Amino acid sequence: MxxxxxxxxxxxxxxxxxxxxxLATLPSVxxxxxxxxxxxxxxxSVNETLKGCCAHASxxxxxxxxxxxxxGETGATAGAADRFxxxxxxCSSLIQGYxxxxxxxxxxxxxxxxxxxxxxxxxxxxxxxxxxxxxxKSIEMSIVNGETAIKGDFPNKYLxxxxxxxxxxxxxxxxxxYFLDVQGSEVYLRNxxxxxxxxxxxxxxxxKYSVRVLIELKxxxxxxxxxYVVKASDDTGACVWVEGSAxxxxx
Amino acid sequence: xxxxxxxxxxxEAAVAGVLAIIVLATASRLAYPRTAYVGxxxxxxxxxxxLKALADRNALCRTVYSPDGSxxxxxxxxxxxxxxxxxxxxxxxxxxxxxGKAVEIYVFESGNFALEKASSSYVIxxxxxxxxxxxxxxxxVSGGG
Numbered sequence: 327m328x329x330x331x332x333x334x335x336x337x338x339x340x341x342x343x344x345x346x347x348x349l350a351t352l353p354s355v356x357x358x359x360x361x362x363x364x365x366x367x368x369x370x371s372v373n374e375t376l377k378g379c380c381a382h383a384s385x386x387x388x389x390x391x392x393x394x395x396x397x398g399e400t401g402a403t404a405g406a407a408d409r410f411x412x413x414x415x416x417c418s419s420l421i422q423g424y425x426x427x428x429x430x431x432x433x434x435x436x437x438x439x440x441x442x443x444x445x446x447x448x449x450x451x452x453x454x455x456x457x458x459x460x461x462x463k464s465i466e467m468s469i470v471n472g473e474t475a476i477k478g479d480f481p482n483k484y485l486x487x488x489x490x491x492x493x494x495x496x497x498x499x500x501x502x503x504y505f506l507d508v509q510g511s512e513v514y515l516r517n518x519x520x521x522x523x524x525x526x527x528x529x530x531x532x533x534k535y536s537v538r539v540l541i542e543l544k545x546x547x548x549x550x551x552x553x554y555v556v557k558a559s560d561d562t563g564a565c566v567w568v569e570g571s572a573x574x575x576x577x
Numbered sequence: 578x579x580x581x582x583x584x585x586x587x588x589e590a591a592v593a594g595v596l597a598i599i600v601l602a603t604a605s606r607l608a609y610p611r612t613a614y615v616g617x618x619x620x621x622x623x624x625x626x627x628l629k630a631l632a633d634r635n636a637l638c639r640t641v642y643s644p645d646g647s648x649x650x651x652x653x654x655x656x657x658x659x660x661x662x663x664x665x666x667x668x669x670x671x672x673x674x675x676x677g678k679a680v681e682i683y684v685f686e687s688g689n690f691a692l693e694k695a696s697s698s699y700v701i702x703x704x705x706x707x708x709x710x711x712x713x714x715x716x717x718v719s720g721g722g
Contacts, residue, residue: 334589338596346603367625371701374632375711378703385707409709417703420674420711424701561635563706 368425375417380444381563383410387437410435466492492532498523506553620718621696642705648683666690666719674711695719
Protein backbone atom coordinates (compact mmCIF):
# COMPACT_ATOMS: atom_id res chain seq x y z
CA MET A 327 0.00 0.00 0.00
CA UNK A 328 2.82 2.25 0.95
CA UNK A 329 4.56 1.50 -2.33
CA UNK A 330 1.41 2.38 -4.25
CA UNK A 331 1.26 5.73 -2.48
CA UNK A 332 4.84 6.48 -3.32
CA UNK A 333 4.36 5.62 -6.97
CA UNK A 334 1.26 7.83 -7.03
CA UNK A 335 3.28 10.78 -5.75
CA UNK A 336 6.11 10.00 -8.17
CA UNK A 337 3.63 9.87 -11.06
CA UNK A 338 2.17 13.23 -10.02
CA UNK A 339 5.66 14.71 -9.86
CA UNK A 340 6.52 13.34 -13.30
CA UNK A 341 3.32 14.83 -14.76
CA UNK A 342 4.10 18.17 -13.13
CA UNK A 343 7.68 18.25 -14.45
CA UNK A 344 6.53 17.23 -17.94
CA UNK A 345 3.84 19.92 -17.95
CA UNK A 346 6.22 22.65 -16.83
CA UNK A 347 8.80 21.52 -19.41
CA UNK A 348 6.13 21.63 -22.13
CA LEU A 349 5.08 25.15 -21.19
CA ALA A 350 8.66 26.34 -20.97
CA THR A 351 9.55 25.02 -24.41
CA LEU A 352 6.54 26.48 -26.17
CA PRO A 353 7.59 29.41 -28.38
CA SER A 354 7.27 32.46 -26.23
CA VAL A 355 6.07 35.74 -27.65
CA UNK A 356 7.80 38.96 -26.69
CA UNK A 357 5.21 41.13 -25.02
CA UNK A 358 5.12 44.86 -25.50
CA UNK A 359 4.82 45.46 -21.78
CA UNK A 360 8.08 47.43 -21.79
CA UNK A 361 6.45 50.10 -23.92
CA UNK A 362 4.18 52.59 -22.21
CA UNK A 363 0.55 52.14 -23.04
CA UNK A 364 0.20 55.75 -24.14
CA UNK A 365 2.96 56.78 -26.49
CA UNK A 366 2.90 60.39 -27.57
CA UNK A 367 3.75 60.14 -31.24
CA UNK A 368 4.20 63.91 -31.51
CA UNK A 369 7.02 63.66 -29.00
CA UNK A 370 8.35 60.66 -30.89
CA SER A 371 8.30 62.73 -34.10
CA VAL A 372 10.25 65.53 -32.38
CA ASN A 373 12.90 63.02 -31.28
CA GLU A 374 13.11 61.25 -34.62
CA THR A 375 13.30 64.44 -36.67
CA LEU A 376 16.02 65.87 -34.41
CA LYS A 377 17.95 62.63 -34.79
CA GLY A 378 17.61 62.77 -38.59
CA CYS A 379 18.55 66.47 -38.75
CA CYS A 380 21.65 65.84 -36.62
CA ALA A 381 22.75 63.05 -38.98
CA HIS A 382 21.96 65.20 -42.03
CA ALA A 383 23.97 68.17 -40.76
CA SER A 384 26.93 66.04 -39.70
CA UNK A 385 26.92 64.48 -43.16
CA UNK A 386 27.01 68.00 -44.64
CA UNK A 387 29.91 68.83 -42.31
CA UNK A 388 31.76 65.80 -43.66
CA UNK A 389 31.11 66.91 -47.26
CA UNK A 390 32.50 70.35 -46.40
CA UNK A 391 35.56 68.79 -44.77
CA UNK A 392 36.06 66.43 -47.71
CA UNK A 393 35.82 69.15 -50.35
CA UNK A 394 38.05 71.37 -48.21
CA UNK A 395 40.71 68.68 -48.12
CA UNK A 396 40.58 67.77 -51.76
CA UNK A 397 40.28 71.38 -52.91
CA GLY A 398 43.30 72.39 -50.89
CA GLU A 399 41.26 74.75 -48.73
CA THR A 400 40.48 74.60 -45.06
CA GLY A 401 37.39 72.48 -44.52
CA ALA A 402 34.57 74.61 -43.13
CA THR A 403 31.78 73.00 -41.17
CA ALA A 404 29.93 76.20 -40.26
CA GLY A 405 27.37 75.71 -43.05
CA ALA A 406 26.30 72.45 -41.47
CA ALA A 407 24.76 74.29 -38.51
CA ASP A 408 22.57 76.22 -40.94
CA ARG A 409 21.54 72.95 -42.60
CA PHE A 410 20.61 71.57 -39.20
CA UNK A 411 18.44 74.58 -38.37
CA UNK A 412 16.81 74.54 -41.80
CA UNK A 413 16.04 70.84 -41.41
CA UNK A 414 14.61 71.37 -37.94
CA UNK A 415 12.47 74.36 -38.94
CA UNK A 416 10.92 72.35 -41.78
CA CYS A 417 10.23 69.45 -39.44
CA SER A 418 8.89 71.55 -36.56
CA SER A 419 6.41 73.21 -38.91
CA LEU A 420 5.33 69.75 -40.12
CA ILE A 421 4.89 68.58 -36.52
CA GLN A 422 2.93 71.73 -35.80
CA GLY A 423 0.75 71.11 -38.83
CA TYR A 424 0.08 67.41 -38.34
CA UNK A 425 -0.22 67.27 -34.55
CA UNK A 426 -1.40 70.78 -33.72
CA UNK A 427 1.53 71.29 -31.37
CA UNK A 428 3.31 74.60 -30.98
CA UNK A 429 7.03 73.86 -30.82
CA UNK A 430 9.27 76.72 -29.74
CA UNK A 431 12.98 77.00 -29.09
CA UNK A 432 15.89 76.41 -31.42
CA UNK A 433 18.17 73.42 -31.14
CA UNK A 434 21.90 73.76 -31.63
CA UNK A 435 24.48 71.90 -33.69
CA UNK A 436 28.23 71.90 -33.19
CA UNK A 437 30.70 69.89 -35.19
CA UNK A 438 34.38 70.10 -34.53
CA UNK A 439 35.34 67.16 -36.73
CA UNK A 440 36.15 64.79 -33.90
CA UNK A 441 33.20 65.98 -31.78
CA UNK A 442 29.55 66.27 -32.59
CA UNK A 443 26.92 67.75 -30.29
CA UNK A 444 23.29 68.22 -31.22
CA UNK A 445 21.16 69.70 -28.45
CA UNK A 446 17.61 70.88 -28.05
CA UNK A 447 15.69 72.49 -25.22
CA UNK A 448 12.23 72.95 -26.57
CA UNK A 449 8.85 74.04 -25.29
CA UNK A 450 5.92 72.18 -26.67
CA UNK A 451 2.39 73.34 -26.07
CA UNK A 452 -1.02 72.08 -26.96
CA UNK A 453 -4.41 73.28 -25.74
CA UNK A 454 -2.81 75.59 -23.20
CA UNK A 455 -0.54 72.94 -21.70
CA UNK A 456 3.16 73.58 -22.08
CA UNK A 457 5.91 71.12 -21.36
CA UNK A 458 9.67 71.27 -21.67
CA UNK A 459 11.64 68.83 -23.76
CA UNK A 460 15.36 68.19 -23.59
CA UNK A 461 17.24 66.21 -26.19
CA UNK A 462 20.94 65.73 -26.68
CA LYS A 463 23.22 63.66 -28.87
CA SER A 464 26.96 63.73 -28.48
CA ILE A 465 29.69 61.68 -30.17
CA GLU A 466 33.41 62.05 -29.60
CA MET A 467 36.34 60.36 -31.30
CA SER A 468 40.05 60.41 -30.51
CA ILE A 469 43.19 58.65 -31.69
CA VAL A 470 45.17 56.85 -29.04
CA ASN A 471 48.62 58.42 -29.29
CA GLY A 472 51.53 56.09 -28.99
CA GLU A 473 49.44 53.13 -30.11
CA THR A 474 48.87 54.29 -33.67
CA ALA A 475 51.76 53.66 -36.03
CA ILE A 476 52.98 51.94 -39.18
CA LYS A 477 53.84 48.36 -38.34
CA GLY A 478 54.79 45.12 -40.07
CA ASP A 479 57.56 44.20 -42.47
CA PHE A 480 58.09 45.66 -45.90
CA PRO A 481 56.30 45.21 -48.32
CA ASN A 482 53.40 44.17 -46.07
CA LYS A 483 53.43 47.19 -43.87
CA TYR A 484 50.19 48.33 -42.41
CA LEU A 485 48.87 51.26 -40.48
CA UNK A 486 47.46 50.28 -37.11
CA UNK A 487 45.04 52.88 -35.86
CA UNK A 488 43.77 52.74 -32.30
CA UNK A 489 40.92 55.07 -31.53
CA UNK A 490 38.30 55.70 -28.89
CA UNK A 491 34.66 56.47 -29.54
CA UNK A 492 32.32 57.95 -26.96
CA UNK A 493 28.58 58.36 -27.19
CA UNK A 494 27.83 55.80 -29.90
CA UNK A 495 24.86 53.54 -29.40
CA UNK A 496 24.50 49.81 -29.97
CA UNK A 497 24.47 47.81 -32.15
CA UNK A 498 27.23 49.10 -34.40
CA UNK A 499 29.35 51.92 -35.70
CA UNK A 500 30.43 52.20 -39.32
CA UNK A 501 34.13 52.96 -39.70
CA UNK A 502 35.99 54.12 -42.81
CA UNK A 503 39.62 55.05 -43.32
CA TYR A 504 40.87 57.51 -45.94
CA PHE A 505 44.44 58.21 -47.03
CA LEU A 506 45.34 61.63 -48.34
CA ASP A 507 46.78 61.05 -51.77
CA VAL A 508 48.64 63.92 -53.43
CA GLN A 509 49.27 63.53 -57.16
CA GLY A 510 50.86 66.64 -58.58
CA SER A 511 48.42 69.47 -58.05
CA GLU A 512 45.52 67.08 -57.38
CA VAL A 513 44.64 65.97 -53.86
CA TYR A 514 42.40 62.96 -53.23
CA LEU A 515 40.99 61.33 -50.15
CA ARG A 516 41.24 57.64 -50.99
CA ASN A 517 38.79 55.43 -49.19
CA UNK A 518 41.15 52.58 -48.29
CA UNK A 519 39.03 50.88 -45.62
CA UNK A 520 35.40 50.86 -46.68
CA UNK A 521 32.50 50.73 -44.30
CA UNK A 522 33.34 48.18 -41.68
CA UNK A 523 30.77 47.67 -38.98
CA UNK A 524 32.35 47.53 -35.56
CA UNK A 525 30.22 46.38 -32.66
CA UNK A 526 28.98 48.61 -29.86
CA UNK A 527 27.97 46.54 -26.88
CA UNK A 528 26.51 49.11 -24.53
CA UNK A 529 25.23 52.66 -24.57
CA UNK A 530 27.04 55.59 -23.04
CA UNK A 531 30.50 54.12 -22.65
CA UNK A 532 33.82 54.81 -24.34
CA UNK A 533 34.89 52.06 -26.71
CA LYS A 534 38.38 51.47 -27.97
CA TYR A 535 38.83 50.04 -31.44
CA SER A 536 41.84 48.94 -33.41
CA VAL A 537 41.94 48.75 -37.21
CA ARG A 538 44.74 47.71 -39.54
CA VAL A 539 45.04 49.06 -43.06
CA LEU A 540 47.57 47.75 -45.54
CA ILE A 541 49.59 50.56 -47.14
CA GLU A 542 50.13 50.54 -50.89
CA LEU A 543 53.75 50.67 -52.04
CA LYS A 544 53.23 53.97 -53.88
CA UNK A 545 52.94 55.76 -50.54
CA UNK A 546 56.38 54.47 -49.50
CA UNK A 547 57.81 55.47 -52.87
CA UNK A 548 56.73 59.05 -52.18
CA UNK A 549 58.07 58.97 -48.64
CA UNK A 550 57.39 61.66 -46.05
CA UNK A 551 54.30 61.28 -43.91
CA UNK A 552 51.12 59.38 -44.53
CA UNK A 553 48.10 61.50 -43.71
CA TYR A 554 44.92 59.66 -42.89
CA VAL A 555 41.36 60.29 -41.78
CA VAL A 556 39.25 57.85 -39.76
CA LYS A 557 35.53 58.43 -40.00
CA ALA A 558 32.90 56.83 -37.78
CA SER A 559 29.15 56.97 -38.37
CA ASP A 560 26.45 55.63 -36.06
CA ASP A 561 23.35 53.80 -37.30
CA THR A 562 21.51 57.08 -37.96
CA GLY A 563 24.35 58.39 -40.13
CA ALA A 564 25.68 60.94 -37.63
CA CYS A 565 29.45 61.06 -38.14
CA VAL A 566 32.69 62.26 -36.64
CA TRP A 567 36.25 61.90 -37.86
CA VAL A 568 39.83 62.34 -36.80
CA GLU A 569 42.91 63.20 -38.80
CA GLY A 570 46.34 61.80 -38.17
CA SER A 571 49.70 61.23 -39.76
CA ALA A 572 52.36 58.58 -39.61
CA UNK A 573 55.97 58.63 -40.72
CA UNK A 574 56.63 56.60 -43.87
CA UNK A 575 60.38 57.27 -43.75
CA UNK A 576 61.73 53.91 -42.58
CA UNK A 577 60.64 52.06 -45.78
CA UNK B 578 -1.64 -0.70 9.99
CA UNK B 579 -5.19 0.52 9.23
CA UNK B 580 -4.48 3.81 10.90
CA UNK B 581 -1.22 4.13 8.94
CA UNK B 582 -3.00 3.41 5.67
CA UNK B 583 -5.52 6.13 6.49
CA UNK B 584 -2.80 8.59 7.29
CA UNK B 585 -1.05 7.74 4.03
CA UNK B 586 -4.21 8.42 2.04
CA UNK B 587 -4.58 11.81 3.72
CA UNK B 588 -0.95 12.64 2.94
CA GLU B 589 -1.43 11.43 -0.66
CA ALA B 590 -4.47 13.64 -1.07
CA ALA B 591 -2.66 16.62 0.43
CA VAL B 592 0.40 16.15 -1.80
CA ALA B 593 -1.84 15.74 -4.86
CA GLY B 594 -3.71 18.91 -3.97
CA VAL B 595 -0.51 20.91 -3.44
CA LEU B 596 0.92 19.61 -6.75
CA ALA B 597 -2.28 20.53 -8.57
CA ILE B 598 -2.15 24.07 -7.16
CA ILE B 599 1.54 24.41 -8.09
CA VAL B 600 0.83 23.17 -11.63
CA LEU B 601 -2.04 25.63 -12.10
CA ALA B 602 -0.05 28.55 -10.62
CA THR B 603 3.00 27.78 -12.77
CA ALA B 604 0.89 27.33 -15.88
CA SER B 605 -0.91 30.62 -15.42
CA ARG B 606 2.38 32.39 -14.70
CA LEU B 607 4.03 30.99 -17.82
CA ALA B 608 1.02 31.54 -20.02
CA TYR B 609 0.29 35.12 -18.90
CA PRO B 610 2.85 36.99 -21.04
CA ARG B 611 1.34 35.49 -24.20
CA THR B 612 -1.77 37.53 -23.65
CA ALA B 613 0.12 40.79 -22.96
CA TYR B 614 -0.33 41.83 -26.59
CA VAL B 615 -3.82 43.01 -25.84
CA GLY B 616 -2.72 45.24 -22.98
CA UNK B 617 -3.46 48.42 -24.90
CA UNK B 618 -6.40 50.62 -24.34
CA UNK B 619 -7.11 50.90 -28.05
CA UNK B 620 -5.65 50.14 -31.47
CA UNK B 621 -4.18 53.65 -31.82
CA UNK B 622 -2.17 53.11 -28.64
CA UNK B 623 -1.03 49.76 -29.91
CA UNK B 624 0.07 51.30 -33.22
CA UNK B 625 1.85 54.13 -31.37
CA UNK B 626 3.66 51.65 -29.11
CA UNK B 627 4.82 49.66 -32.14
CA LEU B 628 6.07 52.81 -33.89
CA LYS B 629 7.97 53.79 -30.76
CA ALA B 630 9.49 50.33 -30.41
CA LEU B 631 10.65 50.49 -34.04
CA ALA B 632 12.02 54.02 -33.60
CA ASP B 633 13.93 52.99 -30.46
CA ARG B 634 15.60 50.22 -32.45
CA ASN B 635 16.29 52.66 -35.32
CA ALA B 636 14.31 50.29 -37.56
CA LEU B 637 12.18 53.14 -38.93
CA CYS B 638 15.25 55.06 -40.11
CA ARG B 639 16.76 52.00 -41.79
CA THR B 640 13.61 50.73 -43.48
CA VAL B 641 11.87 53.97 -44.44
CA TYR B 642 15.07 55.24 -46.05
CA SER B 643 16.88 52.37 -47.73
CA PRO B 644 20.24 53.20 -49.37
CA ASP B 645 18.64 53.70 -52.81
CA GLY B 646 16.10 56.16 -51.36
CA SER B 647 13.10 53.86 -51.62
CA UNK B 648 11.17 52.26 -48.75
CA UNK B 649 12.42 48.81 -47.73
CA UNK B 650 8.82 47.57 -47.60
CA UNK B 651 9.48 43.92 -46.76
CA UNK B 652 11.81 44.82 -43.90
CA UNK B 653 9.38 47.43 -42.56
CA UNK B 654 6.48 44.95 -42.69
CA UNK B 655 8.55 42.27 -40.98
CA UNK B 656 9.51 44.73 -38.25
CA UNK B 657 5.88 45.72 -37.66
CA UNK B 658 4.65 42.12 -37.72
CA UNK B 659 7.23 41.27 -35.07
CA UNK B 660 5.21 43.34 -32.62
CA UNK B 661 1.69 42.48 -33.73
CA UNK B 662 -0.21 39.45 -32.49
CA UNK B 663 -0.79 36.91 -35.26
CA UNK B 664 -3.94 37.58 -37.22
CA UNK B 665 -4.23 41.26 -36.33
CA UNK B 666 -5.16 43.35 -39.37
CA UNK B 667 -3.02 46.35 -40.20
CA UNK B 668 -2.28 48.92 -42.86
CA UNK B 669 1.11 50.51 -43.21
CA UNK B 670 1.91 53.50 -45.36
CA UNK B 671 4.84 55.83 -45.91
CA UNK B 672 4.31 59.26 -47.42
CA UNK B 673 6.75 61.87 -48.58
CA UNK B 674 5.95 65.24 -47.05
CA UNK B 675 6.70 67.85 -49.61
CA UNK B 676 5.46 71.43 -49.99
CA GLY B 677 2.45 70.91 -47.77
CA LYS B 678 1.44 67.68 -49.48
CA ALA B 679 1.70 64.08 -48.38
CA VAL B 680 2.49 61.84 -51.34
CA GLU B 681 2.08 58.13 -50.54
CA ILE B 682 5.17 56.25 -51.73
CA TYR B 683 4.54 52.90 -50.04
CA VAL B 684 1.45 51.14 -48.80
CA PHE B 685 0.70 47.65 -47.54
CA GLU B 686 -2.58 46.31 -46.25
CA SER B 687 -2.92 42.90 -44.64
CA GLY B 688 -5.72 40.70 -45.93
CA ASN B 689 -7.74 40.87 -42.72
CA PHE B 690 -7.48 44.64 -42.27
CA ALA B 691 -10.87 46.16 -41.49
CA LEU B 692 -10.90 49.89 -42.10
CA GLU B 693 -14.13 50.47 -40.15
CA LYS B 694 -12.58 48.99 -37.00
CA ALA B 695 -9.14 50.56 -37.41
CA SER B 696 -7.33 53.25 -35.50
CA SER B 697 -4.06 54.87 -36.57
CA SER B 698 -0.93 56.48 -35.26
CA TYR B 699 1.76 58.23 -37.22
CA VAL B 700 5.29 59.47 -36.86
CA ILE B 701 7.21 62.06 -38.86
CA UNK B 702 10.84 61.43 -39.79
CA UNK B 703 13.31 63.93 -41.23
CA UNK B 704 15.65 61.47 -42.90
CA UNK B 705 18.34 58.91 -42.31
CA UNK B 706 22.05 58.48 -43.06
CA UNK B 707 22.49 62.09 -44.01
CA UNK B 708 19.45 62.27 -46.28
CA UNK B 709 16.99 65.07 -45.57
CA UNK B 710 13.56 64.18 -46.87
CA UNK B 711 10.65 64.36 -44.42
CA UNK B 712 8.44 61.29 -44.53
CA UNK B 713 5.49 60.15 -42.47
CA UNK B 714 4.83 56.56 -41.42
CA UNK B 715 1.20 55.74 -40.68
CA UNK B 716 0.29 52.48 -38.96
CA UNK B 717 -3.37 51.55 -38.71
CA VAL B 718 -4.42 48.54 -36.65
CA SER B 719 -7.79 46.88 -36.72
CA GLY B 720 -9.31 44.08 -34.67
CA GLY B 721 -9.00 40.44 -35.47
CA GLY B 722 -6.77 37.69 -34.39
